[in-house]
Amino acid sequence: MTWQFRKAMLDDLDGIMRIENATFPEDAWSEATMRSELESRNSYYLVGFDPTAPDHLVAYAGLSLAKGATQADIQTIAVEASLQGKGIGGSLIRQLISEARVRGAAEVFLEVRADNEPAIGLYRNLGFEAIATRRGYYQPAGIDAIVMRLEVAAPKGSFTEWDRS
DSSP, rough: OOOOEEEOOOOHHHHHHHHHHHHHHTHHHHHOHHHHHHOOOOOOOHHHHTTTSTTSSSEEEEEOOTTTOOOEEEEEEOOGGGGSSSSHHHHHHHHHHHHHHHHSSSSSEEEETTTHHHEEEEEEHHHOEEEEEEEEEEETTTTTEEEEEEEOOOOOOSSSSEEEE
């Protein structure tokens, strides 16, 4: 199966919230919070879908990076349960890392539930390292968060530069 990704739009909010509530039943973000993320100029969100059914979202992920900042945060990522483990999440994260690099980030951070071994494995395989633990971060269950960091190599050249030689 080939999946496609595109920049999320406000019109995607219902589909994103469907995935959000199914994936995180205890600690899902509110619709207002997700709307705020999608509207923020410091955020970059992607959605994933099967090209034969482009109106049915199967995944999303978001990055936060203020203009001029060198640290980016992967805010959230979710993939429909039936499609987890098929590479969709890894593809989304790679695209967010690429966007962070283009925007000038030197580091990308994320938090992951300490009991989410598949996600921790994915992030480690992508080069993230655990740097801290936030005790009881995920509520109401009181699950610890592992803070992970990835150093991002600077992009080669610039899209705005032109070699006229």
